[in-house]
Amino acid sequence: MKIEILGTGCAKCKKTKEIVEQAVAELGVAAQVVKVEDMDRILSYGVMITPAVVVDGDVKIAGKVPTAEKVKEWITE
Structure with a gap:
């Protein structure tokens, strides 16, 4: 499984990465x-607002920091 955190390095992007790593x-x-x-x-994913999370090529969320529970749902789908 490949999970990509899309973002330029803002605080929300860093928080998203922490949450994803914690859930994993x-x-x-x-x-x-x-x-x-x-x-x-x-932009190739069609994402205009970061942070965004992509799981195996599928954009799951954009423009918001996800909860750990939501990330776990995506991982176990």
Whole structure:
């Protein structure tokens, strides 16, 4: 599983990465968590507002910091 955190490095983007890493650790799943800061790559997903979370190529949320519970739902779908 590949989880991408899209964002340019703002506080919300950093918080989103922390939440995703925490959820992955709590579930004990094998997931690669990657921070994407390249604007062209972010825009290629159709994301205009960061932070955003992409799970295996599927944009799950954009413009908001997700809850750990929501991230766990995405991971276990």
